[in-house]
Amino acid sequence: MNYQVVIPAAGQGKRMNAGKNKQFIELEQAPIIIHTLKVFEEHSMCEGIILVINDQEKEDFLKLLDDYQITKVKYIVSGGSERQFSVYNGLQAVEKGMLVLVHDGARPFLSHKKIENLLYETQKTGAATLAVPVKDTIKRVVDGKVVETVERSTLWSVQTPQAFFLPLVLDAHRQAKNENYLGTDDASLVERIGKPVSVVLGDYTNIKLTTPEDLVIAKAILEGKH
Ligand SMILES: Nc1ccn([C@@H]2O[C@H](COP(=O)(O)OP(=O)(O)OP(=O)(O)O)[C@@H](O)[C@H]2O)c(=O)n1
Numbered sequence: 589m590n591y592q593v594v595i596p597a598a599g600q601g602k603r604m605n606a607g608k609n610k611q612f613i614e615l616e617q618a619p620i621i622i623h624t625l626k627v628f629e630e631h632s633m634c635e636g637i638i639l640v641i642n643d644q645e646k647e648d649f650l651k652l653l654d655d656y657q658i659t660k661v662k663y664i665v666s667g668g669s670e671r672q673f674s675v676y677n678g679l680q681a682v683e684k685g686m687l688v689l690v691h692d693g694a695r696p697f698l699s700h701k702k703i704e705n706l707l708y709e710t711q712k713t714g715a716a717t718l719a720v721p722v723k724d725t726i727k728r729v730v731d732g733k734v735v736e737t738v739e740r741s742t743l744w745s746v747q748t749p750q751a752f753f754l755p756l757v758l759d760a761h762r763q764a765k766n767e768n769y770l771g772t773d774d775a776s777l778v779e780r781i782g783k784p785v786s787v788v789l790g791d792y793t794n795i796k797l798t799t800p801e802d803l804v805i806a807k808a809i810l811e812g813k814h
């Protein structure tokens with residue numbers, strides 16, 4: 589089943605502390621966003637990419653698309669002040685009738701196999717996300733004191749891509765917007781309108797590059813691929 593993908597890349601990368609949007613940090617001679625875009629450029633089932641960016645970085649992104657011969661970007665859309673608003677803007681550009689994936693620009697190590705597993709599950713339920721079981725013990729902490737050790741067997745760490753039937757995710761985003769609800773992922777917006785979201789096993793290497801130490805891990809992941 590073919591799909592289009594919305595890639596939010598309009599953040600500021602504050603936690604990365606690189607003095608610029610982390611999408612432009614180079615890993616093995618290519619910026620992070622190029623590694624991410626190439627996953628979809630090289631996936632035959634991907635019919636088009638909607639790239640969501642900060643307007644003031646448009647020239648930089650256009651140059652990268654040209655330099656690295658990324659041809660599948662159909663639309664470049666302006667981002668919003670929060671990830672959710674950036675995704676909402678991107679969803680408006682997806683072609684009607686398409687299955688849509690939402691994937692962080694800052695998650696460059698996604699495999700084609702995992703995309704295909706996700707697509708397969710989404711056809712059954714209308715919404716699915718990649719995720720991995722948490723490995724650590726998780727505690728709820730308030731004012732420096734443990735208030736609860738959370739039962740781990742049902743806890744999963746959620747990744748992107750998340751995949752949806754387009755009308756479902758549009759509806760979920762519209763309702764969240766109308767009710768001023770802000771979630772940290774798109775699946776949670778679908779959950780809150782009472783629709784099921786399936787979970788598909790992701791890879792522990794499908795990390796989001798968030799803080800500086802993630803770059804060390806990223807280099808190790810890339811070395812492991814050679
Ligand atoms: N207003 C925003 C915020 C985030 N993102 C994108 O959403 C993805 C996941 O967000 P995150 O890792 O939090 O990135 P940043 O917002 O850039 O990081 P920070 O919160 O540290 O500033 C990234 O690809 C980021 O560019 C976006 O498109 N628009």
Ligand SMILES: C[C@](O)(CO)[C@H](O)COP(=O)(O)O
Nearest residue numbers: 671692746747748772773796
């Ligand atoms: C969507 C996400 O990647 C799922 O893990 C994540 O929640 C986005 O990151 P943020 O730091 O919450 O913006």
